[in-house]
Amino acid sequence: xxxxxxxxxxxxxxxxxxxxxxxxxxxxxxxxxxxxxxxxxxxxxxxxxxxxxxxxxxxxxxxxxxxxxxxxxxxxxxxxxxxxxxxxxxxxxxxxxxxxxxxxxxxxxxxxxxxxxxxxxxxxxxxxxxxxxxxxxxxxxxxxxxxxxxxxxxxxxxxxxxxxxxxxxxxxxxxxxxxxxxxxxxxxxxxxxxxxxxxxxxxxxxxxxxxxxxxxxxxxxxxxxxxxxxxxxxxxxxxxxxxxxxxxxxxxxxxxxxxxxxxxxxxxxxxxxxxxxxxxxxxxxxxxxxxxxxxxxxxxxxxxxxxxxxxxxxxxxxxxxxxxxxxxxxxxxxxxxxxxxxxxxxxxxxxxxxxxxxxxxxxxxxxxxxxxxxxxxxxxxxxxxxxxxxxxxxxxxxxxxxxxxxxxxx
Ligand code: MLT
Numbered sequence: 001x002x003x004x005x006x007x008x009x010x011x012x013x014x015x016x017x018x019x020x021x022x023x024x025x026x027x028x029x030x031x032x033x034x035x036x037x038x039x040x041x042x043x044x045x046x047x048x049x050x051x052x053x054x055x056x057x058x059x060x061x062x063x064x065x066x067x068x069x070x071x072x073x074x075x076x077x078x079x080x081x082x083x084x085x086x087x088x089x090x091x092x093x094x095x096x097x098x099x100x101x102x103x104x105x106x107x108x109x110x111x112x113x114x115x116x117x118x119x120x121x122x123x124x125x126x127x128x129x130x131x132x133x134x135x136x137x138x139x140x141x142x143x144x145x146x147x148x149x150x151x152x153x154x155x156x157x158x159x160x161x162x163x164x165x166x167x168x169x170x171x172x173x174x175x176x177x178x179x180x181x182x183x184x185x186x187x188x189x190x191x192x193x194x195x196x197x198x199x200x201x202x203x204x205x206x207x208x209x210x211x212x213x214x215x216x217x218x219x220x221x222x223x224x225x226x227x228x229x230x231x232x233x234x235x236x237x238x239x240x241x242x243x244x245x246x247x248x249x250x251x252x253x254x255x256x257x258x259x260x261x262x263x264x265x266x267x268x269x270x271x272x273x274x275x276x277x278x279x280x281x282x283x284x285x286x287x288x289x290x291x292x293x294x295x296x297x298x299x300x301x302x303x304x305x306x307x308x309x310x311x312x313x314x315x316x317x318x319x320x321x322x323x324x325x326x327x328x329x330x331x332x333x334x335x336x337x338x339x340x341x342x343x344x345x346x347x348x349x350x351x352x353x354x355x356x357x358x359x360x361x362x363x364x365x366x367x368x369x370x371x372x373x374x375x376x377x378x379x380x381x382x383x384x385x386x387x388x389x390x391x392x393x394x395x396x397x398x399x400x401x402x403x404x405x406x407x408x409x410x
Contacts, residue, residue, distance in 0.1 A: 007143045010153070016133050016377040017041045027365055037400045039327075039388045040371040042186065042345065044251045046319060048300070049312035052250060055303030059296040073292045076283065077104025077259070081298045084305040085259060089244070095231040101263050101279060103286055104293050106256040108216050108245040113138040114289075115212060115241065115260070116178070118281040119268070123177035126157035128169050130187050130378030130385070132214065135180040151380040160381045161188060163350070167339065168196055171203050179204065181230075182214035184221060187378045187387045188348040189340020191226045197233050204239035210268060210278070211240040219249035219317055221343045237263040241278065248345065250304045250313050257293050257301040320345050323397040324390035330401035334410065345390040348375070352410050360386050368403040
């Protein structure tokens with residue numbers, strides 16, 4: 001009989017958001033008339049910007065005409081989109097990139113999950129705790145960890161981020177090889193100033209480590225002095241891979257388009273003591289396993305970079321950030337400890353006394369029919385915390401906060 005990949009058995013239960021969806025379905029079955037407001041998964045609710053819709057329509061028409069029809073595209077993405085991204089998102093920050101250093105993909109979740117394939121199994125991985133579960137789970141699946149012992153996977157370095165350390169991870173005590181960082185952070189909604197991020201780049205350079213930097217929420221940064229890209233830090237192009245997405249800034253969660261930057265100067269070691277560019281490995285991986293993002297979708301993403309597209313995504317971000325303010329201020333007004341939500345669409349709160357993350361999840365769902373995400377689902381240091389997202393509609397967000405303020409027994 002064929003053998004399974006036993007590493008999968010190390011994972012406890014289902015993927016966090018699948019488990020939450022299961023609980024909501026059960027609750028709806030038991031309470032069919034309940035008006036449930038979902039502020040759990042970070043999924044957008046506003047329609048795609050008009051400029052994007054226009055770009056998509058034009059591309060659909062091109063596909064209907066034999067003269068402009070396209071079959072397989074380049075696995076790495078079309079140059080028309082790559083060039084716009086480099087010019088708009090990177091040159092504006094003083095970061096220069098070559099077109100073959102950027103790979104268009106169907107999502108940052110896929111890329112941050114797949115990237116570990118190009119690294120050896122014996123690397124030591126560091127993650128912040130709490131963390132977006134994909135980083136950790138994909139390393140467990142690949143066999144880069146031991147078993148789960150008292151809430152932590154053996155062989156993984158957990159970098160605690162909590163209110164006590166102002167959600168700023170400390171450099172690891174032991175030597176690590178691969179470091180996952182996400183800022184603005186999911187789930188805590190907090191950010192890292194340049195001088196803190198520089199410590200990580202310096203650490204990576206000194207220890208031959210690679211930083212996998214998830215910048216999915218950079219468009220939500222409102223305050224000056226917070227890096228939008230890790231490449232704003234000197235030396236990062238030698239040690240960091242960066243992930244970005246159109247999901248959160250332009251509403252592409254169901255449309256699927258993202259990109260990953262792998263500078264040709266990022267090298268990792270070979271067994272025989274040599275060094276090898278990760279760009280080549282990622283290119284080999286993508287050309288083998290991926291056939292590229294649909295032409296139509298890439299034209300939609302390209303439209304984000306038109307002047308109208310830029311204006312429209314700004315309006316979208318402002319809309320969600322208004323929700324973030326409503327949530328932050330509403331929760332604060334009833335005396336809860338609240339973090340994040342200033343440069344990110346996530347609000348991280350301390351669960352009220354007497355409640356752990358999951359019991360607070362149940363309480364919110366049962367008493368006021370609101371869905372959030374239990375902090376413990378993001379790692380052991382998330383216990384005692386809870387996440388709400390700003391991605392709901394303005395009406396449902398206001399209604400949710402009103403219910404929490406007036407109907408929740410605290
Ligand atoms: C979340 O809720 O953390 C996000 O939806 C994660 C994701 O984008 O996959």
